[in-house]
Amino acid sequence: MPNIKFYDHAQIPMEMHKVKIVQKLNLLPARQRLVKMEEAGYNTFMLHNGDIFMDMLTDSGVNAMSDNMQAAMLHADDAYAGSETFYRMRDKLEEIMGIKYLLPAHQGRACEHIIAQHFVKPGSTVIMNYHFTTSKAHVTRLGGKVEELVKDEGLVTKSTLPFKGNIDLEKVKACIEKEGAENIAYMRLEAGTNLIGGQPISYENMKEATDLAKQYGILTVLDASLLQDNLYFIKIREESMKDKSIREITRMIADLFDIVYFSARKFGFGRGGGILVRDEAMFHELEDYVTMFEGFLTYGGMSVKEMEALIIGFEETMDMDVISQAPQFIKYCVDELDKYGVPMVTPGGGLGAHINAREFVDHIPSEQYPSGALVAALYMCGGIRGMERGTLSEERNPDGTEHIASVEMVRLAFPRRVFTLSQTEYVIDRVKWLYDHRHLIGGLRFVHEPKTLRFFTGKLEPVSDWPQKLMEAYIAEFGEEIE
Ligand code: F0G
Numbered sequence: 001m002p003n004i005k006f007y008d009h010a011q012i013p014m015e016m017h018k019v020k021i022v023q024k025l026n027l028l029p030a031r032q033r034l035v036k037m038e039e040a041g042y043n044t045f046m047l048h049n050g051d052i053f054m055d056m057l058t059d060s061g062v063n064a065m066s067d068n069m070q071a072a073m074l075h076a077d078d079a080y081a082g083s084e085t086f087y088r089m090r091d092k093l094e095e096i097m098g099i100k101y102l103l104p105a106h107q108g109r110a111c112e113h114i115i116a117q118h119f120v121k122p123g124s125t126v127i128m129n130y131h132f133t134t135s136k137a138h139v140t141r142l143g144g145k146v147e148e149l150v151k152d153e154g155l156v157t158k159s160t161l162p163f164k165g166n167i168d169l170e171k172v173k174a175c176i177e178k179e180g181a182e183n184i185a186y187m188r189l190e191a192g193t194n195l196i197g198g199q200p201i202s203y204e205n206m207k208e209a210t211d212l213a214k215q216y217g218i219l220t221v222l223d224a225s226l227l228q229d230n231l232y233f234i235k236i237r238e239e240s241m242k243d244k245s246i247r248e249i250t251r252m253i254a255d256l257f258d259i260v261y262f263s264a265r266k267f268g269f270g271r272g273g274g275i276l277v278r279d280e281a282m283f284h285e286l287e288d289y290v291t292m293f294e295g296f297l298t299y300g301g302m303s304v305k306e307m308e309a310l311i312i313g314f315e316e317t318m319d320m321d322v323i324s325q326a327p328q329f330i331k332y333c334v335d336e337l338d339k340y341g342v343p344m345v346t347p348g349g350g351l352g353a354h355i356n357a358r359e360f361v362d363h364i365p366s367e368q369y370p371s372g373a374l375v376a377a378l379y380m381c382g383g384i385r386g387m388e389r390g391t392l393s394e395e396r397n398p399d400g401t402e403h404i405a406s407v408e409m410v411r412l413a414f415p416r417r418v419f420t421l422s423q424t425e426y427v428i429d430r431v432k433w434l435y436d437h438r439h440l441i442g443g444l445r446f447v448h449e450p451k452t453l454r455f456f457t458g459k460l461e462p463v464s465d466w467p468q469k470l471m472e473a474y475i476a477e478f479g480e481e482i483e
Helices: 030-039 067-073 084-097 108-119 133-141 169-179 203-215 227-237 246-254 280-294 304-317 320-340 370-380 421-436 466-478
Strands: 101-105 125-128 145-148 184-190 220-223 259-263 273-277 352-356 387-389 409-413 444-448 459-462
Touching: 030 370, 030 466, 067 304, 084 101, 084 246, 084 273, 084 304, 101 108, 101 280, 108 133, 108 184, 108 259, 108 273, 108 280, 125 133, 125 169, 133 145, 133 184, 169 184, 169 203, 184 203, 203 220, 203 246, 227 246, 227 304, 227 320, 273 280, 304 320, 320 352, 320 421, 370 387, 370 409, 370 421, 370 444, 370 466
Parallel strands: 125 145, 125 184, 184 220, 220 259
Antiparallel strands: 101 273, 259 273, 352 409, 387 409, 444 459
């Protein structure tokens, strides 16, 4: 990445690309946003994208493709079986990761389904640094359990630690001794760690953890969905790796694992997924699941156009200019808000900027969904859609009481190569205003509560008329926002 120096600024994160195709955004007038939020049942998943100005819900499947990725789509080879596109994709991944066998799948959770279906038995344990919702659900559905063994310091929201995703080796040893190595289905390391704020894991920690697993004969699995951000952090934060190229670091990481899988909705800037398997016999054992659940072995539920674009996307992931941008924008956003006093998860990680909602709206009890209320308020006060990551996303305890989340967060994702710095400044500005008016935000309660994954489709209502009062204050400050 070029070391651009500034005359009048300490540092400004830089877009290392130019915009060639655009999509017009729509900023609805303030009062209309209140109506849309009411119609969506105070659930940002239920908003229509056309009513959103800054969609920061996720980075999944919404990263910008490059000109070369789009161009590659034209020479995709359509075939049910034996598509040349598949062989090109397999060869590119082998070149980068050094793993020969590729099982294609339609997205990340499909890979998790296949891996869990094959290796997890009732009563078995899967060791993880931290879970992701879908990775855990596939294990528990099959009667297995997940042990999350991230170091305690990884869960401290405000911190300066460079690798909060690191797994605790002492906890791993104790877990293996307690459960018995033969009952551990596999060790899954997530690089970087989504649910604790996109926090990276160091190469050294991955090496030590996988060495330990190998001593006990335990299968090692890497979830590489967020690897591009993690590669960037290893390069800039891990002293012993700073002279290595991204390609060398990627290969060193892949060499540690028996299986590497990824959601290509994140890794590769497209849509799809894949499982890389080192062992030929294991590859053949897993093939059946692809043909049963995904599609034929040379597309696995993906469009060949997406696959062709991904081949270029994987190559672009090896470019420090490309993978630096999102983490640098996230750092800028986190640092600016942190300086202002907004409680943020620090240091900034990959994927997005994370607000500590439990502190931001500490007057809202967990049973009234502080993160859910904050994310709704942010849409009303700016047309910005974040994602609730707190008690609302949990399932109730068997006795019907709320399961209070250990962290209440709002995630503002930075899809890669999508937003500009001025849009980022706008988001920072609106979050600051909201922080200064946080006492106006109130709680939410369910009016329609689905039994499973209630956060996706549930409908809520405010516990008082706080949204009206908040919007009055907003309009007094910014006007009606009508052209
Ligand atoms: N693993 C990680 C680390 C993820 O972040 C995700 C998805 C998956 C697996 C599942 O992949 O969505 O392609 O099935 N994360 C998305 C998000 C949904 O918004 O963070 P998928």
